[in-house]
Amino acid sequence: MKKCMFVLLILSLFLTGCWDRRELNELGITLALGIDKVEDEYQVTAQVVVPSEISSKTSTGRSPVTLFQATxxxxxxxxxxxxKISPRKIYPGHLRTLVLGEDLAEEGIAESLDFLSRDWEFRSDFFVVIAKDMTAAEVLNVTTTIENIPANKMFNTLKTSEASWAATNAFILDELIANLTSDGKEAVLTGIIVTGEQEMGSSKQNVESITPSARIEYNGLAVFKKDKLVGWLTEIDGRxxxxxxxxxxxxxxxxSCPEEGKATLEIIQFDSKMKGKMNKGKPEVDINIKVKGNVGEVECQINLNDPETIVELEKNTEKxxxxxxKSTIETVQKxxxxxxxxxxxxxHRSNPKEWKKIKEQWDEEFPEMTANVKVDVKLVHTGTVGNSFLEEIEGR
Known part of the structure; x- marks a missing residue:
């Protein structure tokens, strides 16, 4: 009996209980954070859920989120x-989106990310984006439709756009830090803007009309060198x-169609492989891309029932x-x-010894290196109809 009591006493030393437990009604659930640089200080904006407004039973029609800000x-x-201004302690454990201001990005984002990567309350699965031509606070101060919580709107829109349009990138914190610290690769982040009448963005009227006065929209890719923003890629270059x-x-x-007009292809399978090599002491890369797609729209007179037409479309697309x-590569290089x-x-992967020799001079080597691009396109389907009815209309 004494032996059992002794064991229980020892175990009790390790069973400390939930010493850091906090009640839900003590926390300000934060779904979006914005970080800006204002003069020499950081300005943090927290988009916090208003619990009573996300419940169908207690909602009064007011905004489902509120903003708190401090420097x-x-x-x-x-x-x-x-x-000092929030009745509840900010809790970022459910953070969905982190917005970094453009001014902060131009100065460098590494220092501002250290706390987020270190603090145990932050999970690393939230998306990081850059406010383009504006502050992060301005982006977070816009109400949204369909998704009434703006943080959810930003998160879901970026995820959908990445999967279906391929002009944006949904980078989480761990991926961003990996790119910032990687040898031979710099980081990019998706840009976010507010279009329309920005001053109307925070009003209730913004979501009460069919066409909101202000919208949050993703636009372009931010180009970094080390941890500093150096410019923007257009949507076309981003794709x-x-x-x-x-x-x-x-x-x-x-x-382009073989003679005139346009056709639209839906890309359903895409595979790009990059291989580095040294050619006469100079670095080169071979980029081989394989594409499978369907003909989604035809705005020209072509015979899709003719196999030679399909081959010609494939060759045009490849070219x-x-x-x-190649044009985008040259833009980034120059x-x-x-x-x-x-x-x-x-x-580095293909020639580790050669990489060691040129690593310190990579900033000078990269703008001058050769990139060989080869694209192979296969068209699989032409839709539920053969040739376009446009041909019949024009032949009347």
Whole structure:
């Protein structure tokens, strides 16, 4: 009996209970955070859920979220200072979206991310985006339709756009940090903007009309060098970037018909492989892309029942895609000089000894290196009809 009591006494030392337990009604559930640089301080904006407004039984029709904001010498300090105005302690365990202001990004984002990666309350599965031509606070101050919580709208829109349009990237914190610290690859982040009448964005009227006065929209890719924003890729270049780094899941693209007019292809399968090599002492990469797609729309007179027409469409698509991708590579090389494609990483994998020799000079090597692009396109289906009815209309 004494022996059992002794064992129970020892075990009790390790069973400390929930010493850090907090009640739900003591927490301010934060689904979106914004970080800006205002002069020499960090400004943190928290988008916090209003519990009574997300319940169908107690909702009064007011906004389902509220914003709290504070500044501090560090992100941690600013976040903690929000307790001066919030009745509940900010809890970021369910964070969905982190918005970084453009001014902050131009100065460097590494320091502001340290706390988020270190604090145990933050999970790392939230998306990180950059406010383009505005502050993060301005983005978070916009009401949204369909998804009445703006943080959910931003999260779901980015996930859907990445999967179906291929011009955006849904990077989580761990992926961003990996790119920031990787040898031979720089980071990119998706840009977010507010379109329309920005001053109307926070009003209730913004979501009461069919067409909101202000909308949150994703636009372009932010190009980084180390942890600093150096420029923006257009939506077109963003799609080509994703093609190079094999991040295309599904998208559509317009291509030229053999003579005149356009056809639209739905890309249903995409595979891009990058291989680095050294050619006469100079770094090169081979980019081989295989595409499978369907004909989704025809705005020209072509005979889709003729196999030769399909072959010609495939060749036209291959040529156009190769030219477009090469153009984007040259733009990044000459304009930004930032290896966002991971060409250096490819050289490192294939020639580790050679990479050691050129690693320190990669900023000079990257803008001058050669990228060989080869695209192979196969068209699988032409839809539920053969030739377009446009041909019959024009023949009347």
């Amino acid at each position: 501090g010498e560090t992100v941690y300090e600013a976040l903690r200072k929000i307790t 080509r970037y994703n093609a190079i780094v094999n991040e295309v899941q599904n998208t559509v693209t317009a291509i 156009e895609m190769e030219e477009r991708i 304009q930004y000089k930032s290896d966002i494609f991971g060409f250096g990483n490819a050289i």
